[in-house]
Amino acid sequence: MARRPLVMGNWKLNGSKAFTKELVEGLKRELDGVTGCDVAIAPPVMYLAEAEAALNSCGCDCSTKKVIALGAQNVDVNVQGAFTGDISTAMLKDFGAKYIIIGHSERRTYHKESDEFIAKKFAALKEAGLVPVLCIGETEAENEAGKTEEVCARQLDAVLNSLGAEAFNGAVIAYEPVWAIGTGKSATPAQAQAVHAFIRGHIAKHSQAVADQVIIQYGGSVNDANAAELFTQPDIDGALVGGASLKAPAFAVIVKAAEKAKA
Ligand SMILES: O=C[C@H](O)COP(=O)(O)O
DSSP states (O other), rough: OOOOOOOEEESSSSSOOOHHHHHHHHHHHHTTTSSSSEEEEOOOOGGGGHHHHHHHTTOOOOOOHHEEEEEEEESEEEEEEOOOOOOOHHHHHHHTTTEEEEEEEHHHHHSOOOOHHHHHHHHHHHHHHHHEEEOOOOOOOHHHHOOOOHHHHHHHHHHHHHOOOOGGTEEEEEOOOGGTTSSSOOOHHHHHHHHHHHHHHHHHHOOOHHHHHEEEESSSSOTTHHHHHHHOOOTEEEEEGGGGGGGOOOOOOOHHHHHHHHH
8 A cells, every 4th residue: 555655854952933934944945846745844842833934924825835744842641731831732733733743762761751651642642633753763772682673562552552553543653763863873774674564563463454554754864865765665654854854955855755765
Protein backbone atom coordinates (compact mmCIF):
# COMPACT_ATOMS: atom_id res chain seq x y z
CA MET A 1 0.00 0.00 0.00
CA ALA A 2 1.33 3.43 -0.95
CA ARG A 3 1.95 5.71 1.98
CA ARG A 4 2.32 9.45 1.53
CA PRO A 5 5.67 10.60 2.97
CA LEU A 6 5.84 13.14 5.77
CA VAL A 7 8.87 15.33 6.44
CA MET A 8 8.63 17.34 9.64
CA GLY A 9 10.99 19.96 11.03
CA ASN A 10 11.51 19.97 14.77
CA TRP A 11 12.99 23.37 15.54
CA LYS A 12 13.58 22.42 19.20
CA LEU A 13 14.64 25.37 21.40
CA ASN A 14 15.63 27.66 18.54
CA GLY A 15 14.27 30.78 16.95
CA SER A 16 12.76 34.18 17.56
CA LYS A 17 9.82 36.08 16.11
CA ALA A 18 11.96 37.40 13.25
CA PHE A 19 13.61 34.00 12.62
CA THR A 20 10.21 32.29 12.46
CA LYS A 21 8.87 34.75 9.90
CA GLU A 22 12.02 34.52 7.80
CA LEU A 23 12.22 30.71 7.86
CA VAL A 24 8.54 30.23 7.05
CA GLU A 25 8.79 32.69 4.16
CA GLY A 26 11.87 30.82 2.93
CA LEU A 27 10.10 27.47 3.16
CA LYS A 28 7.11 28.79 1.24
CA ARG A 29 9.42 29.90 -1.56
CA GLU A 30 11.50 26.71 -1.58
CA LEU A 31 8.55 24.32 -1.39
CA ASP A 32 6.38 26.00 -4.00
CA GLY A 33 5.07 23.27 -6.30
CA VAL A 34 5.69 20.33 -3.95
CA THR A 35 2.68 18.03 -4.09
CA GLY A 36 3.98 14.54 -3.34
CA CYS A 37 5.09 14.93 0.26
CA ASP A 38 3.38 16.14 3.40
CA VAL A 39 5.41 18.77 5.25
CA ALA A 40 5.11 20.05 8.80
CA ILE A 41 7.07 22.39 11.02
CA ALA A 42 7.16 22.40 14.80
CA PRO A 43 8.44 25.77 16.03
CA PRO A 44 8.61 26.51 19.76
CA VAL A 45 5.01 27.08 20.95
CA MET A 46 5.94 30.70 21.73
CA TYR A 47 6.15 31.26 17.97
CA LEU A 48 3.13 29.34 16.71
CA ALA A 49 1.26 32.60 16.17
CA GLU A 50 4.11 34.03 14.07
CA ALA A 51 4.36 30.80 12.09
CA GLU A 52 0.61 30.65 11.51
CA ALA A 53 0.58 34.29 10.38
CA ALA A 54 3.58 33.81 8.08
CA LEU A 55 2.03 30.70 6.52
CA ASN A 56 -1.17 32.62 5.82
CA SER A 57 0.45 35.94 4.91
CA CYS A 58 -0.16 35.87 1.15
CA GLY A 59 -3.88 35.95 1.86
CA CYS A 60 -4.67 33.65 -1.06
CA ASP A 61 -5.46 29.97 -1.24
CA CYS A 62 -2.15 28.97 -2.85
CA SER A 63 -0.83 25.44 -2.82
CA THR A 64 2.26 26.14 -0.69
CA LYS A 65 0.08 27.25 2.18
CA LYS A 66 -1.64 23.88 2.07
CA VAL A 67 1.65 21.98 1.78
CA ILE A 68 3.15 23.17 5.08
CA ALA A 69 1.24 22.12 8.17
CA LEU A 70 1.87 23.46 11.63
CA GLY A 71 2.97 21.25 14.46
CA ALA A 72 4.25 21.42 18.01
CA GLN A 73 6.98 19.77 20.06
CA ASN A 74 4.97 18.74 23.10
CA VAL A 75 1.55 18.79 24.76
CA ASP A 76 0.13 18.20 28.20
CA VAL A 77 -2.41 15.53 29.10
CA ASN A 78 -4.71 18.05 30.81
CA VAL A 79 -7.10 20.20 28.84
CA GLN A 80 -7.72 23.04 31.28
CA GLY A 81 -7.12 24.17 34.85
CA ALA A 82 -4.38 24.67 37.41
CA PHE A 83 -1.43 23.20 35.52
CA THR A 84 1.17 25.96 35.50
CA GLY A 85 3.30 26.13 32.40
CA ASP A 86 1.47 23.47 30.43
CA ILE A 87 0.00 23.65 26.93
CA SER A 88 -3.25 21.87 26.04
CA THR A 89 -4.47 20.16 22.90
CA ALA A 90 -7.18 22.84 22.62
CA MET A 91 -4.55 25.62 22.67
CA LEU A 92 -2.55 23.90 19.92
CA LYS A 93 -5.72 23.50 17.85
CA ASP A 94 -6.45 27.18 18.34
CA PHE A 95 -3.27 27.93 16.34
CA GLY A 96 -4.09 25.38 13.67
CA ALA A 97 -1.44 22.88 14.80
CA LYS A 98 -1.94 19.35 13.50
CA TYR A 99 1.14 17.14 14.05
CA ILE A 100 2.27 16.99 17.68
CA ILE A 101 5.57 15.41 18.70
CA ILE A 102 5.45 13.31 21.87
CA GLY A 103 7.99 11.05 23.52
CA HIS A 104 11.03 12.76 22.05
CA SER A 105 14.16 11.39 23.70
CA GLU A 106 15.03 14.88 24.93
CA ARG A 107 11.76 14.93 26.91
CA ARG A 108 12.21 11.34 28.06
CA THR A 109 15.72 12.22 29.30
CA TYR A 110 15.51 15.81 30.59
CA HIS A 111 11.91 15.71 31.82
CA LYS A 112 11.81 12.07 32.93
CA GLU A 113 8.73 11.33 30.83
CA SER A 114 7.74 7.67 31.17
CA ASP A 115 6.28 5.36 28.50
CA GLU A 116 2.96 5.43 30.39
CA PHE A 117 2.84 9.23 30.57
CA ILE A 118 3.62 9.45 26.86
CA ALA A 119 0.80 6.98 26.14
CA LYS A 120 -1.55 9.35 28.00
CA LYS A 121 -0.41 12.20 25.77
CA PHE A 122 -1.06 9.97 22.75
CA ALA A 123 -4.60 9.39 24.03
CA ALA A 124 -5.15 13.11 24.64
CA LEU A 125 -4.09 13.93 21.08
CA LYS A 126 -6.34 11.27 19.56
CA GLU A 127 -9.24 12.51 21.69
CA ALA A 128 -8.64 16.03 20.33
CA GLY A 129 -8.36 14.89 16.70
CA LEU A 130 -4.67 15.81 16.48
CA VAL A 131 -1.94 13.64 14.96
CA PRO A 132 0.54 12.14 17.44
CA VAL A 133 4.12 11.89 16.20
CA LEU A 134 5.37 9.27 18.65
CA CYS A 135 9.16 9.24 18.97
CA ILE A 136 10.82 6.00 19.95
CA GLY A 137 14.38 4.76 19.86
CA GLU A 138 17.26 3.27 21.77
CA THR A 139 20.29 4.85 23.40
CA GLU A 140 23.83 4.04 22.31
CA ALA A 141 24.31 1.70 25.27
CA GLU A 142 21.05 -0.12 24.48
CA ASN A 143 22.11 -0.38 20.85
CA GLU A 144 25.47 -1.84 21.77
CA ALA A 145 23.77 -4.29 24.13
CA GLY A 146 21.58 -5.53 21.24
CA LYS A 147 18.43 -4.13 22.86
CA THR A 148 17.14 -1.95 20.01
CA GLU A 149 14.07 -4.08 19.24
CA GLU A 150 13.30 -4.66 22.92
CA VAL A 151 13.33 -0.91 23.63
CA CYS A 152 11.24 0.00 20.59
CA ALA A 153 8.72 -2.74 21.40
CA ARG A 154 8.41 -1.54 24.99
CA GLN A 155 7.85 2.06 23.90
CA LEU A 156 5.22 0.98 21.34
CA ASP A 157 3.54 -1.42 23.77
CA ALA A 158 2.76 1.41 26.18
CA VAL A 159 0.36 2.74 23.53
CA LEU A 160 -0.71 -0.60 22.04
CA ASN A 161 -1.63 -2.09 25.41
CA SER A 162 -3.50 0.94 26.71
CA LEU A 163 -5.22 2.20 23.53
CA GLY A 164 -5.08 -0.71 21.07
CA ALA A 165 -3.57 -0.87 17.61
CA GLU A 166 -6.39 1.20 16.10
CA ALA A 167 -4.96 4.25 17.88
CA PHE A 168 -2.15 4.16 15.32
CA ASN A 169 -4.61 4.76 12.48
CA GLY A 170 -3.63 8.14 11.10
CA ALA A 171 -0.77 8.47 13.60
CA VAL A 172 2.94 8.84 12.95
CA ILE A 173 5.88 7.01 14.52
CA ALA A 174 9.35 8.55 14.42
CA TYR A 175 12.20 6.10 14.92
CA GLU A 176 15.01 8.18 16.36
CA PRO A 177 18.04 6.29 17.64
CA VAL A 178 19.26 8.53 20.46
CA TRP A 179 22.88 8.04 19.41
CA ALA A 180 22.09 9.58 16.01
CA ILE A 181 20.34 12.72 17.27
CA GLY A 182 22.39 15.86 16.74
CA THR A 183 25.61 13.86 16.43
CA GLY A 184 26.10 13.96 12.67
CA LYS A 185 26.16 10.14 12.83
CA SER A 186 22.97 9.00 11.10
CA ALA A 187 21.93 5.36 11.09
CA THR A 188 22.75 3.81 7.73
CA PRO A 189 19.77 3.26 5.42
CA ALA A 190 20.05 -0.50 6.00
CA GLN A 191 20.23 -0.10 9.81
CA ALA A 192 17.21 2.20 9.85
CA GLN A 193 15.22 0.00 7.44
CA ALA A 194 15.77 -3.04 9.66
CA VAL A 195 14.33 -1.24 12.68
CA HIS A 196 11.47 0.32 10.68
CA ALA A 197 10.52 -3.14 9.39
CA PHE A 198 10.58 -4.43 12.96
CA ILE A 199 8.33 -1.56 14.11
CA ARG A 200 5.83 -2.15 11.32
CA GLY A 201 5.92 -5.88 12.03
CA HIS A 202 5.30 -5.26 15.71
CA ILE A 203 2.16 -3.25 14.92
CA ALA A 204 1.14 -5.90 12.36
CA LYS A 205 0.99 -8.52 15.13
CA HIS A 206 -2.08 -6.55 16.27
CA SER A 207 -3.41 -5.30 12.93
CA GLN A 208 -1.87 -5.69 9.47
CA ALA A 209 -4.13 -2.94 8.10
CA VAL A 210 -3.00 -0.45 10.72
CA ALA A 211 0.65 -1.42 10.20
CA ASP A 212 0.34 -0.96 6.44
CA GLN A 213 -0.85 2.63 6.71
CA VAL A 214 1.16 3.97 9.64
CA ILE A 215 3.82 6.51 8.70
CA ILE A 216 7.22 5.65 10.17
CA GLN A 217 9.68 8.51 9.93
CA TYR A 218 13.40 8.23 10.55
CA GLY A 219 15.07 10.89 12.67
CA GLY A 220 18.69 11.44 13.65
CA SER A 221 21.18 13.60 11.74
CA VAL A 222 19.10 13.62 8.55
CA ASN A 223 20.47 16.23 6.17
CA ASP A 224 20.39 17.30 2.55
CA ALA A 225 23.22 14.89 1.71
CA ASN A 226 21.93 11.65 3.26
CA ALA A 227 18.13 11.97 2.98
CA ALA A 228 17.68 10.60 -0.54
CA GLU A 229 19.39 7.31 0.25
CA LEU A 230 17.41 6.87 3.47
CA PHE A 231 14.17 7.35 1.52
CA THR A 232 15.01 4.54 -0.91
CA GLN A 233 14.16 2.13 1.91
CA PRO A 234 10.63 0.73 1.72
CA ASP A 235 9.66 1.25 5.36
CA ILE A 236 11.13 4.75 5.74
CA ASP A 237 8.18 7.05 5.08
CA GLY A 238 9.84 10.41 5.67
CA ALA A 239 11.92 12.11 8.30
CA LEU A 240 11.77 14.04 11.54
CA VAL A 241 14.50 16.61 11.06
CA GLY A 242 16.18 18.68 13.75
CA GLY A 243 19.21 20.79 12.84
CA ALA A 244 18.70 20.70 9.07
CA SER A 245 15.14 22.00 9.44
CA LEU A 246 16.46 25.40 10.54
CA LYS A 247 17.64 26.29 7.02
CA ALA A 248 14.99 26.47 4.30
CA PRO A 249 17.19 25.29 1.39
CA ALA A 250 18.46 22.18 3.23
CA PHE A 251 14.99 21.30 4.52
CA ALA A 252 13.55 21.70 1.03
CA VAL A 253 16.14 19.32 -0.42
CA ILE A 254 15.03 16.71 2.14
CA VAL A 255 11.33 17.24 1.32
CA LYS A 256 11.97 16.98 -2.42
CA ALA A 257 14.08 13.84 -1.92
CA ALA A 258 11.13 12.21 -0.13
CA GLU A 259 8.73 13.34 -2.85
CA LYS A 260 10.97 11.87 -5.55
CA ALA A 261 11.74 8.59 -3.78
CA LYS A 262 8.12 7.85 -2.96
CA ALA A 263 6.55 9.01 -6.26
O1 LIG B 1 13.40 15.62 16.27
C1 LIG B 1 14.44 15.59 15.60
C2 LIG B 1 15.55 14.75 15.96
O2 LIG B 1 15.83 14.79 17.32
C3 LIG B 1 16.74 14.79 15.06
O3 LIG B 1 17.55 15.90 15.32
P1 LIG B 1 18.81 16.14 14.35
O4 LIG B 1 18.27 16.10 12.94
O5 LIG B 1 19.33 17.48 14.73
O6 LIG B 1 19.76 15.02 14.60
